[in-house]
Amino acid sequence: MNAQKLYPDSLTGLPLREAFSPQFEAVLEKAQAENQSFALGVMDLDVFIQVNEKYGHAIGDEVIIALVKIAQQFTADNALIFRYGGDELVLIFPDTPREQAFLTMERIRAQVEAHEIDADGGPVKFTVSAGIAAYPIDGGSETELMRKATQALYRAKRGGANQVLLAFDEKMVPKTTHYTETQLERLSALAGELEVTEASLLREALDNLITNYTLNKIESE
Numbered sequence: 001m002n003a004q005k006l007y008p009d010s011l012t013g014l015p016l017r018e019a020f021s022p023q024f025e026a027v028l029e030k031a032q033a034e035n036q037s038f039a040l041g042v043m044d045l046d047v048f049i050q051v052n053e054k055y056g057h058a059i060g061d062e063v064i065i066a067l068v069k070i071a072q073q074f075t076a077d078n079a080l081i082f083r084y085g086g087d088e089l090v091l092i093f094p095d096t097p098r099e100q101a102f103l104t105m106e107r108i109r110a111q112v113e114a115h116e117i118d119a120d121g122g123p124v125k126f127t128v129s130a131g132i133a134a135y136p137i138d139g140g141s142e143t144e145l146m147r148k149a150t151q152a153l154y155r156a157k158r159g160g161a162n163q164v165l166l167a168f169d170e171k172m173v174p175k176t177t178h179y180t181e182t183q184l185e186r187l188s189a190l191a192g193e194l195e196v197t198e199a200s201l202l203r204e205a206l207d208n209l210i211t212n213y214t215l216n217k218i219e220s221e
Contacts, residue, residue: 011061011064011065012064012065012083014081014083014089015083016082017082020082020084023080023092027080027094028142030094030095036094037096037098037134037135037137038092038095039092039093039098039100039101039102039132039133039134040091040092040133040146040149041079041090041092041101041105042084042089042146043089043090043105043129044087044128045067045088045128046126046128046162047161048086048126051063051124051126059117059119063124063126064083064086064087067126068081070115073111074104074107075093075108078093078094078096079091079094080094098137101134102164105132106164108130109128109129112128127161128162129153129156129163131148131150131155131156131166132149132164132165133148133149133152133166133167134167143204143207147204151167152166187202
């Protein structure tokens with residue numbers, strides 16, 4: 001199945017977020033069947049909201065288009081690229097170790113940094129940050145790999161932006177929490193039905209909660 005034909009974005013021509021999950025599952029199934037690795041990259045423009053505010057949305061659109069063209073230039077047919085959010089791209093690198101994906105993402109980052117767009121107020125410079133996670137070393141599901149790649153992206157932003165970082169093993173911090181008996185019973189039943197651990201479901205729920213309340217925060221950093 002060609003991801004490019006699914007839910008095309010009117011601005012960039014890329015498949016949108018809705019096309020990501022089925023394509024990810026196809027790559028995951030192939031990797032499991034053939035004992036392959038693959039990498040997942042999450043890429044986000046730095047302080048993109050400031051570009052829109054200073055130069056206008058038309059220039060902002062040009063910045064997004066430029067990012068996509070540069071990403072396509074350095075991936076060719078070696079990756080599936082999705083416009084996952086406004087200025088966020090997600091890349092799947094089938095049958096690719098994370099070190100190789102890192103080098104590709106770093107080339108994209110460097111080329112973006114060197115690029116500029118002409119505007120009435122002068123040349124517009126912009127940068128991008130990215131996070132990478134890989135199967136199987138960083139996880140075995142869409143949720144886990146997306147979480148770890150996004151956390152690597154968040155660390156890149158917090159660490160000064162304009163950089164690519166790899167996912168790393170997370171330190172689990174115990175918390176004293178209180179749940180009702182009914183909640184625990186339903187959690188246990190759901191975990192059994194989905195064949196996952198209760199802890200993974202709780203982490204997913206917490207990630208979703210944080211994302212819902214901080215959706216636009218990362219774009220302003």
